[in-house]
Amino acid sequence: MDRTFDAAGPDKARPGLSRELVVKSAVSFIDAHGAQKLTMRALGASLDVEAMALYRHVSGREDLLESVVAELLRGLEDDLDKQLSETWQGYLQTFAHHVRQIAVEHPLVFPLVATRHPAAPWLRPPLRSLSLVEGFLRALIDHGFSDSAAVHTYRIISSFLLGHLLLESVVRGAEVSSVEIPLDEGNAIVPEGDSGLDLSRFPVVMRLKGALSEDHSRREFEIGLEALIDRIEFFISQ
Amino acid sequence: MDRTFDAAGPDKARPGLSRELVVKSAVSFIDAHGAQKLTMRALGASLDVEAMALYRHVSGREDLLESVVAELLRGLEDDLDKQLSETWQGYLQTFAHHVRQIAVEHPLVFPLVATRHPAAPWLRPPLRSLSLVEGFLRALIDHGFSDSAAVHTYRIISSFLLGHLLLESVVRGAEVSSVEIPLDEGNAIVPEGDSGLDLSRFPVVMRLKGALSEDHSRREFEIGLEALIDRIEFFISQ
DNA sequence: ACCTGAACACCGTTCAAGT
DNA sequence: ACCTGAACACCGTTCAAGT
Numbered sequence: 090m091d092r093t094f095d096a097a098g099p100d101k102a103r104p105g106l107s108r109e110l111v112v113k114s115a116v117s118f119i120d121a122h123g124a125q126k127l128t129m130r131a132l133g134a135s136l137d138v139e140a141m142a143l144y145r146h147v148s149g150r151e152d153l154l155e156s157v158v159a160e161l162l163r164g165l166e167d168d169l170d171k172q173l174s175e176t177w178q179g180y181l182q183t184f185a186h187h188v189r190q191i192a193v194e195h196p197l198v199f200p201l202v203a204t205r206h207p208a209a210p211w212l213r214p215p216l217r218s219l220s221l222v223e224g225f226l227r228a229l230i231d232h233g234f235s236d237s238a239a240v241h242t243y244r245i246i247s248s249f250l251l252g253h254l255l256l257e258s259v260v261r262g263a264e265v266s267s268v269e270i271p272l273d274e275g276n277a278i279v280p281e282g283d284s285g286l287d288l289s290r291f292p293v294v295m296r297l298k299g300a301l302s303e304d305h306s307r308r309e310f311e312i313g314l315e316a317l318i319d320r321i322e323f324f325i326s327q
Numbered sequence: 328m329d330r331t332f333d334a335a336g337p338d339k340a341r342p343g344l345s346r347e348l349v350v351k352s353a354v355s356f357i358d359a360h361g362a363q364k365l366t367m368r369a370l371g372a373s374l375d376v377e378a379m380a381l382y383r384h385v386s387g388r389e390d391l392l393e394s395v396v397a398e399l400l401r402g403l404e405d406d407l408d409k410q411l412s413e414t415w416q417g418y419l420q421t422f423a424h425h426v427r428q429i430a431v432e433h434p435l436v437f438p439l440v441a442t443r444h445p446a447a448p449w450l451r452p453p454l455r456s457l458s459l460v461e462g463f464l465r466a467l468i469d470h471g472f473s474d475s476a477a478v479h480t481y482r483i484i485s486s487f488l489l490g491h492l493l494l495e496s497v498v499r500g501a502e503v504s505s506v507e508i509p510l511d512e513g514n515a516i517v518p519e520g521d522s523g524l525d526l527s528r529f530p531v532v533m534r535l536k537g538a539l540s541e542d543h544s545r546r547e548f549e550i551g552l553e554a555l556i557d558r559i560e561f562f563i564s565q
Numbered sequence: 566a567c568c569t570g571a572a573c574a575c576c577g578t579t580c581a582a583g584t
Numbered sequence: 585a586c587c588t589g590a591a592c593a594c595c596g597t598t599c600a601a602g603t
Contacts, residue, residue, distance in 0.1 A: 105566095105567070105568090106567085106568090128594085128595065128596080129595080129596060129597085130594085130595075130596090138568075138569095139568070139569055139570085140595095140596085140597090141568075141569065141570085141597080141598090141599095142567075142568050142569075144596095144597075144598090145566090145567065145568075149596075149597075150595095150596065150597095200442045203441075203442070203493065203497075204438045204441070204442055204493070204497060206497060206500065206501040206504075207497070207501070208524060209524055210498055210501055210502065210540070211536065211539035211540040212539075213494055213497075213498070214493075214494065214497060219524070219526070219528075219529050219532060220528075220529065222529075222532055223528075223529040223530075223531050223532050226531045226532065226535060227531045230531065236534070236535055236538060237538060239535070240535055240538040240539055243539070244543070244547060245547065245551070247490075247494060248490035248491050248494055248547070248551070249490055250490070251489070251490040251493060251494055252485075252486035252487055252488070252489040252490025252491070252493075253486050253490070255441065255442070255452075255489060255490075255493065256451055256452065256485060256486055256489055259441075259442060259443075259444060259445070259451075259452060260448055260451070262444065263444040263445070263448055264448065266444075286446060286447055286457070288457070290457075290458075290461075291457050291458065291460075291461040292461075293461050293464045293465045293468065294457060294460055294461050294464065296474070297464060297474055297477070297478055298449065300474060300475060300478045301449035301450075301478055301481070302448065302449040305482070309482060309483065309486070313483070313486070316554070316558055320554055343585095343586070343587090344586085344587090366575085366576065366577080367576085367577060367578085368575085368576075368577090376587075376588095377587070377588055377589085378576095378577085378578090379578080379579085379580095379587075379588065379589085380586075380587050380588075382577095382578075382579090383585090383586065383587075387577075387578075388576095388577065388578090
């Protein structure tokens with residue numbers, strides 16, 4: 090809608106900051122370098138601006154990180170709003186897969202979603218925004234859930250998503266951020282798959298290393314989700 | 328065993344640092360104030376020592392945090408070693424409850440166990456120490472599990488523990504660290520249970536706030552663990 | 566109105582110096 | 585051998601000053 094290329098002169102190319110731009114840049118920055126490397130000075134530099142300019146749009150680093158989390162969950166809601174589901178099982182499937190998609194796309198941001206303290210103690214990560222939880226509970230109740238069944242479902246799906254998706258994120262995040270080339274040595278050696286760990290004292294682990302390294306996260310997510318839905322089916326039929 | 332009160336003179340009361348003392352103090356410090364407040368200078372002060380003295384015993388802050396995680400898992404192994412189990416179901420129950428106990432006792436440390444990158448990509452949080460995983464896999468294999476069943480069980484119990492225990496930790500951690508009195512205002516008002524959130528746009532959440540606030544984490548853990556063991560029983564019987 | 570420069574308090578970390 | 589002091593590079597953040 091609003092002017093995408095500037096109708097104004099040739100060097101109005103920097104349209105000034107905005108809260109939205111700052112937050113979205115922060116998401117991209119974390120995707121690229123991890124949350125630890127996100128400093129006010131570094132983010133400023135990536136926007137061609139001094140660190141202090143950011144303070145006009147966010148109240149500080151904490152506010153920025155909280156906004157990053159909110160930005161991710163907002164994107165999730167936008168996607169979800171377009172979806173209709175005939176059954177609550179279908180709704181839960183769609184919902185869970187969208188959350189997984191967020192985690193897969195932003196493995197270095199997801200730990201923030203997982204571990205930052207929610208705004209209220211009864212909000213549970215990763216579903217930690219009021220409007221997201223409102224939509225989730227209302228959808229289940231619209232599908233005939235009792236209040237307590239809806240709350241119970243919110244609880245156990247939170248644990249499920251947190252467990253599976255944080256696990257994936259931590260592993261993927263390790264891969265991504267270890268591509269962050271050290272440049273220490275002339276990086277001659279070191280490239281063996283296991284990071285030079287001495288496994289001689291752990292024969293079982295050594296024997297099963299191959300099996301342990303296989304990635305079945307997608308399938309485990311699907312199977313676990315099915316099992317979870319079965320448990321909910323049983324719970325509400327009681 | 329080793330001299331608990333100093334046989335030496337009256338002011339040998341500071342027996343010097345040691346890696347063990349530094350790491351254990353760090354655990355206590357995080358328990359009390361959270362990982363974010365743990366600075367080398369603050370930990371030094373809590374040991375009546377300059378920050379730089381710590382560098383003789385740990386190689387830096389990263390090494391210290393990694394050692395804090397290892398310390399927690401080591402304590403877990405010590406407890407576990409004494410246990411015998413007639414059945415693998417009993418072993419998994421005992422194991423899971425011990426991990427939960429760690430999380431409950433150290434809610435501000437557990438997020439570190441959950442989110443720090445494991446030493447190898449095939450180690451999964453929260454069971455991210457080699458010797459712990461070695462013991463776990465061997466126990467299952469001794470109970471008749473196939474290699475792949477043991478690995479599969481390691482995977483799904485990792486997700487389960489991570490989801491349930493990090494959720495508990497984040498909530499408990501919020502409670503604990505908000506006791507960290509702000510001292511800003513004469514803290515006159517603010518003490519309403521929900522942190523002054525405006526729920527008027529979220530009628531379902533508002534109606535269910537009471538139900539959402541109830542703590543059933545213990546029971547959900549037990550039920551989820553039973554369901555998990557049932558799934559494993561089914562898996563190995565195939 | 567929006568961004569900058571300089572400054573402050575506080576980090577992690579190094580290294581020469583003390584005892 | 586073990587700890588300290590001083591220093592360096594780098595944080596988040598405040599505030600007066602620029603445009």
